[in-house]
Amino acid sequence: MFLSVWPEQGWALLQLLLVVLLSQAEEPVCRQRGDPESPQLFKDGDIILGGTFSFHSRWKDRQETYMHKPLPLECTSLNFREFQFAQSMLFAIEEINNSTDLLPGVSLGYKIYDTCGSIARSVRVALALTNGNEIVSAPSEEPCTKPAQVQAIMGETSSSPTTAIATVIGPFHIPMISHFATCACLSDKSKYPSFLRTIPSDYYQSRALAQLVKHFGWTWVGAIRANNDYGNNGMATFIEIAQQLDICLEYSVSFFRTDPSDKIQKMIEIIKASTSRVIVAFLSQMDMDVLIHELSHHNLTGYQWVGSEGWIFDSQIAAIDEHHILDGAIGLSIPKAHVSGLKAFMMNVKPLNSSNNKMFTEFWETLFSCKFNQSKSSAEIQRDCTGQEDLTGVQNSFTDMSLMPIFNNVYKGVYAVAHALHSMLSCNKTCTKDLQLDPITILQHIQNIHFKTKDGEEVYFNENGDPAAKYEIINWQPREKGIVDFVSVGLYDASLSADKQLNLQNTSLIWAQNSQQVPVSVCSEKCPPGTRKVLQKGKPVCCYDCIRCAEGEISNITDSVTCTRCPPEFWSNNRRDACIKKEAVFLSFEEIMGALLTTASLFGTCMTALVAYIFFRNRKTPIVRANNSELSFLLLFSLTLCFLCSLTFIGRPSEWSCMLRHTAFGITFVLCISCVLGKTMVVLMAFRATLPGSNVMKWFGPAQQRLSVLGVTLIQIIICILWLIISPPFPSMNFKEFKDKIILECALGSAVGFWAVLGYIGLLAVLCFICAFLARKLPDNFNEAKFITFSMLIFCAVWITFIPAYVSSPGKFSVAVEIFAILASSFGLLICIFIPKCYIILLRPEKNTKKNMMGKGSTKSF
Structure with a gap:
């Protein structure tokens, strides 16, 4: 009722009451939820650096009942390697604190946590490094917030815990520098804005491994990867590049060191059933440790291993490989490095002892196989630890310095932070301590640093927070007494051009089973040329x-x-x-067929010349003078040309020979047949001239005969000229007739021209044959018309059969058919017309008289 009557006054009264109550409340207190997380190693300083290392590699599995609050993670399997990494960090901090050139007057402290390789514990550690663990009471003049407890974080070793930590600290822009987390996913600045590392990204390593596999011709390989960010992302990139390089994966299996034995057993069976002889292993040292023990139980030797930098240069892996499973392994490692004074610092172990905590006790007991304050009721009595044991004679992974390149990565990471702080604090002889340190500013300075270590190595980060990608190619070469030498056999430099990045030295390599020969691992053998x-x-x-x-x-x-x-x-x-x-095929003078046709042509020419000589010697005899001796000599001349023109068809076709052979053939044959036609017409008209009142011979005198021959031949000449002008014959190569040969021939150019020339010859031959046939029974002792009829019969028969034979004959045989037709028709004319006259001149001279030639007699027809 009160609020409904005076609503505004009522709300104002209520607000006043709340202010009074709040003013009487206690001071605001910031309290952390959950159990506090204490560092395993710590030291106070002006500036605190955080560290995360997996001092233990495993943890005990527990079945939670959800009836009570879960207990903290119980870590097992102490990992000396991680202690070495932590020692490298402590060594760098001590060296910087003792330096007068770097951060003078400023002391660096540290808080180092054990993550056990667990992602869940990594998140807890990240929150502890970010927020701190103590309860903070904020006075009224200070806000209930404080800066991050550490200015930078060193670690983690594995990629999966690193991604967890980087995700948590990313929004606060706290720099995190890893020495061994190589997953390419960590280069994504949108997800991990404050992450940097001193080891190259697997983006380059995966490509280098693929190129290495391709270099040795291995196109059929198997792949084993760790089932975490490191293995899965690295293998995904390897498979992508392998496909581009025509490399196939027969299988790709994953496992984690905490997997049950039956899952690992299935992986072993897959390897046994495979046909590939090369295995690419993208594993960490801890995963490889588990795998080697399993492979040893099955004696899986003879495989060529290609390894990532996670295990390839780890001497402890070589030490436990008693069955020589990994002999001849090849892979990529971080380039060799040396940090002077680090080995002596590690052997001292004083920084660990100064912590005086449970972690040191466990470390010392495991290192020297002894116990502090062990109870007498213990089932297994060990020697007592004094804390003064000598580390000199100990031989284990803690005293092994083979991982000096990784120690150097930790060392460089600490120095990168120190150089960034030195720049921020404007250090000269002393540093400005009262400057408020801002994580974003520290991160920016670290991203922009560029310095050299005391050994001359350059340290800088690219836009993704990665260093330059360089790797050594390592080959496991077994020696006596089970010792393995890690021999450097080449280099990989991603900064070079693609064809020069992989550089293998001329060093003898050892392969699986101590072989000197490069193993073969292909699904199918290479296809040879052809x-x-x-x-x-x-x-x-x-x-x-x-x-x-x-x-x-x-x-x-x-x-x-x-x-x-x-x-x-x-x-x-x-x-x-x-x-x-291809073999060039044409009718040549060297081959048998060409030689025979050449011989026949020359024989016909000589025979014609001989007949001409006989006729010339007996030119005044009646038999020569009959039927116009001029036409006889002109016919003999044309026959000589006919025999000789066949030679133009033999030999390699050329532009001039192609034009000459067809035109010469056409003109000479027309000249020849026109002479025969003239002689036939003279015989036929001579008989009609003997009839009373006939005056026909005045039209067939010598002058008219010459003109008729000239006119008939001139028509053929005009046809040939038009043919040559419009579309002349030309040399061509025929690829269709034979697959493996080239037929060199003369293309007709204009088929109309060719058939016009041939048709005109045929027309004259038919006309001549008709005239001779009509005059074959004329009463005379020597009727030349009979022999002309025979010659025309042969001529027509030859050229009628020539057409189908020419069309169906392949290649040079068509040319041979044409030459044969020329020679056969020429021999037919020569023999049928002139040989009977030569017979009378030479063997029957008594008949070579005017009286005998003019005498009438019956002539048998045929």
Whole structure:
């Protein structure tokens, strides 16, 4: 009722009451929820650096009932390697504190936590480093917040705990520098803005491993990876690059060191059933430790191992490999380094002892196999620890300095923070201590630092917080007494061009089972030149069959995917690995057929010349003078040209020979047939001139005969000229007739021109044959028309059969058919027309008289 009547006054009264109550409350107190997390190693200083290391590699599994608050994680399996990393950090801090050049007047302290390799514990440690553990009462003049307890964090060793810590501290921009977390995922500045590292990213290592595998020709490999960020991301990148390099994975399996034995057993069975002989292992040292013990139980030797830097140069792995499973292993490692004074510092162990806590007790008992204050009722009595044991004679992973490159990474990380602080605090002889340290500013200075260590090594970070990517290529070479030498056989430098990044030295390598020969690990053998790859159905691209290239195709490289067709002028050899020039086929003078045709042509020319000589010697005899001796000599001349023009068809075709052979053939044959036609017309008209009142011979006198021959021949000449002008014959290469040969021939150019020339010859031959046939029974003792008819019969028969034979004959045989037709028709004319006259001149001179030639007689027809 009161509020409804005076609502505004009522709310004001209520607010006043709340102010009075709050003013009487206690001072605000910041309280941490949950149990406090104490560092395992600590030291006070002006500036505190945090550290996270997996002093233990495992933890005990517990089944939570959710009936009470879960107990803290119980860590097991003390890891001396992580103690070495922590010692490297302490050594760098002590060296900086004792330096007058770096951070003068400022002391560095540290808080180092054990994460046990657990992601859950890593998150707790990150919160402890960020917030602190003590209860803080904030006076009224201070806000209930404080700066981060540490200015930078060194660690973690593994990628998965590192991602957890980097995720937690990222929003606070607290710098975190890892010495051995190589997952490429950590280069993502949007997720991990404050993360940096002194070891190269697996982005480069995975590529280097793929190139290394490709270099040795291993295209069929198996892969084992740690089931964490390091293994999964690294192997994913390796597989991606391997596919680009035509490398196939037969299997890719993952495991973690805490996996049950049955899961590891399944992985062993997969390896046993595989056909690949190379195994790429993307594992940490702790995972490899577990795997080696399992492989030893099954005696899985003979495999070529390719390792990541997580285990490849770890002497402890070599020490436990009693069955020589990893002999000949090859892989990438951080380049060798040396930190002067570090070994002596580690052997002193004083910084660990000064902590005087439970961690040191466990470390000391494990290191010297003794016990502090052990009860007499203990089932297993060990010698008592005095705390004064001598570390000189101890031989274990803590005294082993083979991981000096990683120690150097820790060392460089601490110095990177120190140089950034030195720059921020404007240090000269002393530093400005009253400056409020801002994590963002510290991070920016660390990202921009560039300095050299006392051994001359350059330290800087790129835009992703990564250093320059350089690796040594390490080969495990076993020696006597089970000692393994880690021999550097090459380098990988990602800053160089792609073809120069991988550089293997001319050093003799040792392979699996102490072999000197590079192992072979392929799904299918390489396809030699002359074959091509055909993928096997349902299998990876590395599994294929080799198929021989078809005729006319070649492959001149190994593992060719396709066969290349040879150019038209070439053909594949028998091995199908090279194109050889095709054999040029043409009718030559050297071969038997060409020589025979040449001989026949020259024989016909000589025979014609002989007949001409006989006729010239007996030119005044009646038999020569009959039927116009001029036409006889012109016919003999044309026959000589006919015999000789066949020679133009023999030999390699050229532009001039192609034009000459067809035109010369056409013109000489027309000249020849025109002479025969003139002689036939004279015989036919001579008989008609003897009839009373006939005056026909005045049209067939010598002058008219010459003009008729000239006119008939001139028509052929015009046809040939038009042919040569419009589309002349030309040399060409015929690739279609034979697959492995080139036929050199003369293309007709214009087919119309060719058939016009041939058709005109045929027309004259038919006309001549008709005239001779009509005059064959004229009454005369020597009727030349009979012999002309015979010659025309032979001529027509030859050229009628020539056409189908010419069309169906391949290559040079078509040329031979044409030459044969020329010679046969020429011999037919020569023999049928002139040999009977030569017979009378030479053997029957008594008949070579005017009286006998003019005498009438019956002539038998045929």
